[in-house]
Amino acid sequence: MNKKLNSRLAPEDFVLVQLDEDLFDDSFVGQPVSYFGDALIRLSRNKSAIIAFGIIVFIIIMALFGPAMNQFGYNQQMVDRVNLPPRIPIFAKFGVFDGTRILYNRQVANLTDPSRYPEGSILETVRTFTSRDIAMADIKADMYKMHDVPDDINFWFGTDYLGRDLWTRTWRGARVSLMIAVIAVFVNIVIGTIYGAIAGYYGGKADMVMMRFTEIVGAFPQSILATMLILVLGTGIRAIIIALVVRGWIGTARLIRAQFLRFKGREYVLAARTLGVDDRKLIFRHILPNSIGPIITRAMIAVPGAIFSEAFLAFIGLGIQAPEPSMGVLLSDAQKVLTSYPYQTLFPAILISILMISFNLFGNGLRDAFDPTMRGVD
Amino acid sequence: MLKYVLKRLLAAAVTLFIILALAFAVVRLMPGSVYDDPNLDQAIIDMLIERAHLDKPIHIQFYYFLKGVVMDKDWGTSVKVEPGVPAFQVLANRIPVSLQINLISLLISVPIGIVAGIVAALQKNRGADTLISVGVIIFISVPSFVFASLMQYFLAYKLKLFPILYQPSAVGALRLKSMVLPIAALSLSPIATITRYLRGELIEVLGSEYMLLAKTKGLGRFKATVKHAFRNASLPMMNVIVPMFANIVGGSMVIERLFSIPGVGGTMIKSINANDHSLTVATLMFYAMISIGTALLVDLSYGLVDPRVRVGGKKDE
Numbered sequence: 001m002n003k004k005l006n007s008r009l010a011p012e013d014f015v016l017v018q019l020d021e022d023l024f025d026d027s028f029v030g031q032p033v034s035y036f037g038d039a040l041i042r043l044s045r046n047k048s049a050i051i052a053f054g055i056i057v058f059i060i061i062m063a064l065f066g067p068a069m070n071q072f073g074y075n076q077q078m079v080d081r082v083n084l085p086p087r088i089p090i091f092a093k094f095g096v097f098d099g100t101r102i103l104y105n106r107q108v109a110n111l112t113d114p115s116r117y118p119e120g121s122i123l124e125t126v127r128t129f130t131s132r133d134i135a136m137a138d139i140k141a142d143m144y145k146m147h148d149v150p151d152d153i154n155f156w157f158g159t160d161y162l163g164r165d166l167w168t169r170t171w172r173g174a175r176v177s178l179m180i181a182v183i184a185v186f187v188n189i190v191i192g193t194i195y196g197a198i199a200g201y202y203g204g205k206a207d208m209v210m211m212r213f214t215e216i217v218g219a220f221p222q223s224i225l226a227t228m229l230i231l232v233l234g235t236g237i238r239a240i241i242i243a244l245v246v247r248g249w250i251g252t253a254r255l256i257r258a259q260f261l262r263f264k265g266r267e268y269v270l271a272a273r274t275l276g277v278d279d280r281k282l283i284f285r286h287i288l289p290n291s292i293g294p295i296i297t298r299a300m301i302a303v304p305g306a307i308f309s310e311a312f313l314a315f316i317g318l319g320i321q322a323p324e325p326s327m328g329v330l331l332s333d334a335q336k337v338l339t340s341y342p343y344q345t346l347f348p349a350i351l352i353s354i355l356m357i358s359f360n361l362f363g364n365g366l367r368d369a370f371d372p373t374m375r376g377v378d
Numbered sequence: 379m380l381k382y383v384l385k386r387l388l389a390a391a392v393t394l395f396i397i398l399a400l401a402f403a404v405v406r407l408m409p410g411s412v413y414d415d416p417n418l419d420q421a422i423i424d425m426l427i428e429r430a431h432l433d434k435p436i437h438i439q440f441y442y443f444l445k446g447v448v449m450d451k452d453w454g455t456s457v458k459v460e461p462g463v464p465a466f467q468v469l470a471n472r473i474p475v476s477l478q479i480n481l482i483s484l485l486i487s488v489p490i491g492i493v494a495g496i497v498a499a500l501q502k503n504r505g506a507d508t509l510i511s512v513g514v515i516i517f518i519s520v521p522s523f524v525f526a527s528l529m530q531y532f533l534a535y536k537l538k539l540f541p542i543l544y545q546p547s548a549v550g551a552l553r554l555k556s557m558v559l560p561i562a563a564l565s566l567s568p569i570a571t572i573t574r575y576l577r578g579e580l581i582e583v584l585g586s587e588y589m590l591l592a593k594t595k596g597l598g599r600f601k602a603t604v605k606h607a608f609r610n611a612s613l614p615m616m617n618v619i620v621p622m623f624a625n626i627v628g629g630s631m632v633i634e635r636l637f638s639i640p641g642v643g644g645t646m647i648k649s650i651n652a653n654d655h656s657l658t659v660a661t662l663m664f665y666a667m668i669s670i671g672t673a674l675l676v677d678l679s680y681g682l683v684d685p686r687v688r689v690g691g692k693k694d695e
Contacts, residue, residue, distance in 0.1 A: 216393070219390075219393040220393070220397060220666075221628070221665060221666055221668075221669035221670070222628075223628040223631070223665065224397065224401075224662055224665050224666050227650075228662065231404050231405065231408050232404050232407065232408070304519060308521050311521060311523070312521075312632060315523060315631075315632040315635060316635070316643070316647050316650075317647050317650065317651055318650075331523065331524070331527070334527075335523075335527060335636060338527055338530060338531055338535075339542070342531050345527050345531070349524045349527060349528070352521065352524065353519065353520040353524055356520060356521070357519040359519075360515055360518065360519045361515060
């Protein structure tokens, strides 16, 4: 077909557009876009990742400053204000979080006793009935009035079984959990990167020995290893971080090793070596930057995993020591009184859920941004 | 192939042995002892300590322990959680309860995950896919114990649809009913994991040439996906599902506690808090065996499916 078409065109059919001068752009019109700039552009188009990032920043700010936003300390016990339901002034108008609670099976005769039920504490009688010839009632009561709490003191998230303010404890718990997760992930990434870089760069025997070692460590189940370590080290923030690090660095090490195997034979590495660049500089200045994207993505996705592990350990009784709160400790304490005081579970549960969803969404966004070929895979 | 299998088996056995030794050492070196009870007579304490060989150096203790395990399947005797009962027996009573919950959860998650994954891939970027993807991100992110608490409060306590706690003594329908919530709490994350994996795999192959050929042959989109794409994706999926079982078993520690299920997880927590050393070692070994067993299964199936693995090292993750 091409031939036919060609045969129909004679040289005369072609007209030169111009022949007077050489054609050049007078300047570069496009802007050079760096690797990170490119990723940032892609990331900024990902709405869910941006929202998730905003939420993470908000939670971090609240974790830093939230505990100091009222006058109560995280370990300040108030015996006369135990298990108060939450009261949030704005919501109270709509009948939620208004500091009330339904009290079941109260004797009607006692309801008028002001020493038990102070003036104005009973809002309404939900149900009356008789049991063993005694008049009983279920009442809706203002718990703040009952415990003689002044009107201008509001426990936004309520108080726990020791009368500690849960607003303060929740945000402090978020701070502790985030701190544990971030430190553990950071240490994991640093160890894994250096280990993987050395194994991948030098290859050969060193690689074989080093990778065999990761296989051995990797064969230990994470939960067993963490349990045993905490049994030895005792419960505490440091012990939990160590328990999360011991096996956590392996994934990064494998990833970085694979990256090094891929890049170390490239021409630019050879060129740099010919110019006399030493090993350390080759590893960290020339080859490693190729892996920055995957490393950041991996770190972001590892954070919710670490938060989960901390909560998991708290649930099996190996959490950090009282009175320091963490998301896991709060949830595990609240679980014991779930049916009586569900609000104690509600706020930490919402917080940990939102935090983990946000980290996952942001991590996915980062991965798509750094590696567009992976887009839409999940 | 035989050499490969033997090598893997040996490696697994060595790992198990190291874990056993470590677990033994860790538990013995733990501060505190059941014999610290001030109500006990010193003579009795001395007798008990001597009987458990606790007065000897630790490597001798380990030797006696190993001898007991190998010769008479004697993992020591529980002293606090179920006083006087051999640790092996304590576990033998509880493993079926745990396994029942975990296996049912796995059996439920696999088909649901597969269906959801196929639907999401076929409906890519349309309504159903968006819905499933949102569900996936939520179920993967939110911890199982949060779901467990939510379901316990709303479904069990408020709506009274299910019992709040597991009912070990109930029989028939009530017992099944009491198992619904823990199983549901355990299954959400595995379902989401399978869905996400399968959707990714399918979307990758849906554009491939053999799918085009299948279409050209006259196969419908659904049939082509199930017959060709799914088949190709299902083999590597085994490597997601099998290790997941170890995760479910590990994760059920917390769920067992929340629902008061008399399983292995609860026993481990109790034995740790009560310094019941023999029992702690035995439960640790149970979990180690489950996860090393599943890892071994994955390794062997890899070797079976992909001969390259047998020659070289492990496939990179």
